[in-house]
Amino acid sequence: MQIYLPIADLPVNIFLVLGMGLAVGFISGMFGIGGGFLMTPLLIFIGISPAVAVASVSSHIAASSFTGAITYWRRRALDLALALMLLSAGIVGTATGVWLFTLLRALDQLDLMIGLSYVTLLTVVGVLMIYESVQAELRTRKGMPATLRRPGSHTWLHGLPFKLRFKRSKIYVSAIPVLAIGYIIGFVGAIMGIGGGFLLVPMLIYFLRVPTATVIGTSMVLTLVTMASATVMHAATNHLVDAVLALILMVGGVIGAQFGARTGQRMRGERLRLLLGLLVFAVGLRFAYELVVRPDDLFSLRQVRGE
Amino acid sequence: MRRALTLALLLIAGAATPASAERLVVSLSNHRVAVTSNFIGEDLVLFGTVEPDPGKSGLRPAYDLVTIVTGPRETQRTRRKQRVLGIWVNTDSREFVRVPSYLSILSSRPVNEIASPDVLRRLQVGLNNFLLPQRIGPDIADTVPDDPFRVAFTRLQGQGGLYRESSTAVTFLTPTVFRAAIPLPANAPTGNYLVDVMLFADGVLKARTNSALDVTKTGFEQYVADAARDYGLLYGLVTTLMALLTGWFASVVFARD
Numbered sequence: 001m002q003i004y005l006p007i008a009d010l011p012v013n014i015f016l017v018l019g020m021g022l023a024v025g026f027i028s029g030m031f032g033i034g035g036g037f038l039m040t041p042l043l044i045f046i047g048i049s050p051a052v053a054v055a056s057v058s059s060h061i062a063a064s065s066f067t068g069a070i071t072y073w074r075r076r077a078l079d080l081a082l083a084l085m086l087l088s089a090g091i092v093g094t095a096t097g098v099w100l101f102t103l104l105r106a107l108d109q110l111d112l113m114i115g116l117s118y119v120t121l122l123t124v125v126g127v128l129m130i131y132e133s134v135q136a137e138l139r140t141r142k143g144m145p146a147t148l149r150r151p152g153s154h155t156w157l158h159g160l161p162f163k164l165r166f167k168r169s170k171i172y173v174s175a176i177p178v179l180a181i182g183y184i185i186g187f188v189g190a191i192m193g194i195g196g197g198f199l200l201v202p203m204l205i206y207f208l209r210v211p212t213a214t215v216i217g218t219s220m221v222l223t224l225v226t227m228a229s230a231t232v233m234h235a236a237t238n239h240l241v242d243a244v245l246a247l248i249l250m251v252g253g254v255i256g257a258q259f260g261a262r263t264g265q266r267m268r269g270e271r272l273r274l275l276l277g278l279l280v281f282a283v284g285l286r287f288a289y290e291l292v293v294r295p296d297d298l299f300s301l302r303q304v305r306g307e
Numbered sequence: 308m309r310r311a312l313t314l315a316l317l318l319i320a321g322a323a324t325p326a327s328a329e330r331l332v333v334s335l336s337n338h339r340v341a342v343t344s345n346f347i348g349e350d351l352v353l354f355g356t357v358e359p360d361p362g363k364s365g366l367r368p369a370y371d372l373v374t375i376v377t378g379p380r381e382t383q384r385t386r387r388k389q390r391v392l393g394i395w396v397n398t399d400s401r402e403f404v405r406v407p408s409y410l411s412i413l414s415s416r417p418v419n420e421i422a423s424p425d426v427l428r429r430l431q432v433g434l435n436n437f438l439l440p441q442r443i444g445p446d447i448a449d450t451v452p453d454d455p456f457r458v459a460f461t462r463l464q465g466q467g468g469l470y471r472e473s474s475t476a477v478t479f480l481t482p483t484v485f486r487a488a489i490p491l492p493a494n495a496p497t498g499n500y501l502v503d504v505m506l507f508a509d510g511v512l513k514a515r516t517n518s519a520l521d522v523t524k525t526g527f528e529q530y531v532a533d534a535a536r537d538y539g540l541l542y543g544l545v546t547t548l549m550a551l552l553t554g555w556f557a558s559v560v561f562a563r564d
Contacts, residue, residue, distance in 0.1 A: 004343065004528060011345075059550045065554075066551050067555070232544055236539040243542070300385070301383050302384045
């Protein structure tokens with residue numbers, strides 16, 4: 001069944017888009033990521049212009065991260081204090097990111113920068129996650145505890161001042177790394193047009209030692225706020241949010257996210273991180289392939305403005 | 308560049324209509340194409356008749372007909388990738404300024420059989436002869452038809468069904484009555500379309516007339532598009548609220564544990 005999208009100005013198959021929403025929603029609920037880095041390329045692939053795709057995906061991510069956040073909240077698997085702290089620094093990071101975004105666009109090399117940062121970030125994060133989770137998996141096989149450092153053990157990050165206690169996550173850390181992580185996520189999110197969940201989850205786990213149980217719910221709150229504000233900003237400045245497309249994606253996305261969140265909670269943390277690592281790495285390779293292999297068509301069109 | 312400029316001037320200069328006694332009467336099947344939620348494109352039909360010169364009855368020449376449909380103007384950038392340090396980067400781009408977003412050149416015979424290259428170029432008949440001005444440095448001019456950017460531009464527009472040239476789309480039902488099939492693809496931009504109808508005989512333009520049609524969004528589609536454009540902030544807030552409601556609704560429906 002075809003349905004015409006009023007902002008994207010083209011008809012799409014409603015079941016295809018619904019299915020895409022379901023699949024990406026499932027992944028996002030399972031790993032606590034927004035899934036923007038998966039959904040945006042998919043929409044561009046079915047013919048929606050990149051600008052409309054990026055703008056509309058943000059509202060879809062807001063919906064599926066909200067439903068995920070509610071689920072984790074009910075299970076007490078969400079650290080609101082930590083999320084708010086990360087957010088406060090995230091806003092500053094987003095502002096810096098938007099500034100650099102404008103600067104790069106003026107230099108006409110924004111597309112390349114986005115492509116390169118996708119490749120670098122996704123492959124590096126992917127490889128690190130795969131390596132770490134395989135190590136953990138092997139240790140469990142040998143009958144040792146999955147994490148090498150016990151929860152009480154300290155890294156140099158724990159020696160920093162301004163220590164705060166986050167009760168829900170059962171961590172006692174300095175405010176400095178928390179704010180730094182929030183800033184980086186906000187910055188990267190603005191540059192790459194993503195929620196940054198796939199970066200935030202490993203950072204919280206490895207740097208702050210947030211337990212896997214609360215990390216996903218916390219990441220979802222952050223994704224929700226950034227993506228909701230991104231939707232409003234895109235709609236107010238570029239007028240590119242397609243509400244019909246967004247609604248179809250949302251309906252599929254929230255249902256998928258519900259099942260994803262359930263599946264995710266039943267799985268062991270190491271296994272979950274390995275899967276996410278593989279997924280992130282695969283998408284990174286896909287972007288690298290696009291940059292390195294000679295494209296089928298050397299030419300492409302971009303509408304500058306209508307009349 | 309100078310050659311391109313001269314060519315452009317030549318093209319602009321030739322827009323005169325010949326004094327002729329033949330008259331063209333045309334009628335479009337639909338002047339207003341409504342884009343609704345199930346719009347998947349539409350085929351329009353243009354019917355027309357040639358009223359021959361009453362003074363020269365008896366000897367009627369064989370007529371040829373060309374219909375050029377142009378959509379609303381827009382500016383498009385064509386970019387070319389090149390390999391730089393092992394990766395493919397957009398290195399070069401050309402801006403096509405105020406070119407039609409939709410262009411159909413429909414004829415009853417291949418255009419190069421209808422008239423001489425000079426006449427065709429003057430009247431912009433054929434994709435190779437249609438004026439597609441590019442911004443080249445400080446100037447705006449059309450290039451030679453085999454310019455790589457121009458070729459790529461018409462090819463990419465053609466892949467989307469937006470640019471086409473067909474020598475079979477116009478058929479003469481009788482020697483003086485014709486019909487032209489105008490295909491509008493699903494991604495046809497909304498706006499005002501011009502239909503330019505030209506009658507040729509023995510390689511000479513005999514009569515010319517035009518018509519117009521509108522592609523407009525209606526009902527819900529119109530409402531959403533207007534809201535997004537005129538009330539961006541409110542539209543964004545409503546969309547976000549919709550996202551939150553959808554999210555909340557799903558968690559209520561699925562909360563059975």
